[in-house]
Amino acid sequence: MAAQIINGKALSAEHLAGTQEAIIKFKARGIVPGLAVIIVGENPASMKYVANKEKICQSIGIYSRIIRMPAHTPQAEIETTIRQLNEESAIHGILVQLPLPPHLSTLRLLSLINPAKDVDGFHYQNSGKLFYGLPSLLPGTPKGVHEMIKSTGVTIAGKDAVVVGRSNIVGKPMAIILMNEDATVSVCHKLTADLKAYTSRADILVVAAGKPKLITADMVKPGAVVIDVGITYVDGKVVGDVDFQAVSEVAGFITPVPGGVGRMTVAMLMANTVEAAASIEAERLSSLG
Ligand code: GUN
Numbered sequence: 001m002a003a004q005i006i007n008g009k010a011l012s013a014e015h016l017a018g019t020q021e022a023i024i025k026f027k028a029r030g031i032v033p034g035l036a037v038i039i040v041g042e043n044p045a046s047m048k049y050v051a052n053k054e055k056i057c058q059s060i061g062i063y064s065r066i067i068r069m070p071a072h073t074p075q076a077e078i079e080t081t082i083r084q085l086n087e088e089s090a091i092h093g094i095l096v097q098l099p100l101p102p103h104l105s106t107l108r109l110l111s112l113i114n115p116a117k118d119v120d121g122f123h124y125q126n127s128g129k130l131f132y133g134l135p136s137l138l139p140g141t142p143k144g145v146h147e148m149i150k151s152t153g154v155t156i157a158g159k160d161a162v163v164v165g166r167s168n169i170v171g172k173p174m175a176i177i178l179m180n181e182d183a184t185v186s187v188c189h190k191l192t193a194d195l196k197a198y199t200s201r202a203d204i205l206v207v208a209a210g211k212p213k214l215i216t217a218d219m220v221k222p223g224a225v226v227i228d229v230g231i232t233y234v235d236g237k238v239v240g241d242v243d244f245q246a247v248s249e250v251a252g253f254i255t256p257v258p259g260g261v262g263r264m265t266v267a268m269l270m271a272n273t274v275e276a277a278a279s280i281e282a283e284r285l286s287s288l289g
Pocket of ligand 1: 098169
């Protein structure tokens with residue numbers, strides 16, 4: 001039987017609608033949630049992602065400021081920009097688009113962002129909170145994948161979950177989110193000796209390897225939830241890591257590419273910006289006494 005498609009387009013639209021409602025309430029109190037995005041250099045994929053974030057901000061009423069810096073910008077100049085944004089009351093969320101040019105220290109820049117404004121959830125204070133299962137700003141992609149899994153109605157607790165990819169942006173936080181939900185989690189990567197041995201016993205399979213058609217039908221457990229985080233451009237078309245046609249004959253639920261996880265990532269960023277604005281404004285009110 002063909003798998004049910006987890007429709008990222010429809011699910012992200014639902015989340016954006018909820019976020020937009022929250023923004024309307026904020027605006028009634030004279031507060032406009034604001035997001036600053038720093039992009040260094042002209043990586044074509046990054047430029048596309050940033051343009052999309054700006055468009056979605058505008059469509060739901062978030063104030064957005066894109067700060068474009070040339071590829072050779074010195075580390076100190078970007079640090080100064082982040083410090084200024086940390087202090088600015090119109091900005092509730094700060095995001096540094098990755099990857100950065102090689103002369104820059106990504107970790108140092110990310111750890112300079114005020115953790116309360118860290119809408120990507122990449123600051124070690126937020127990843128530390130995730131590690132301990134405390135409420136925190138969560139990275140958009142794994143947060144979106146979690147929402148997609150929940151939308152299937154499949155129980156996560158007690159299931160075998162396999163995450164393919166161990167990046168700081170997707171794989172690691174995804175594994176922790178699933179562990180915090182009481183799944184039994186395996187994390188595979190490019191040196192995993194027998195990938196199929198892991199993937200074929202996964203009830204929940206999240207693939208974030210960046211390798212087109214890495215996951216074939218024989219590697220998937222019948223009825224599994226398969227989430228494809230891959231985004232690779234092949235002949236001008238975007239493709240995922242999962243052989244969608246073949247795997248959808250085996251899986252119970254599957255995400256398409258495009259129209260899957262990518263849209264959820266942006267929707268979660270918007271939700272995080274509003275969540276950050278709510279915490280910052282509540283803190284500001286309580287400090288006024
Ligand atoms: N580059 C690829 N994905 C992301 C993301 O989620 N956040 C940022 N800042 N950069 C990225």
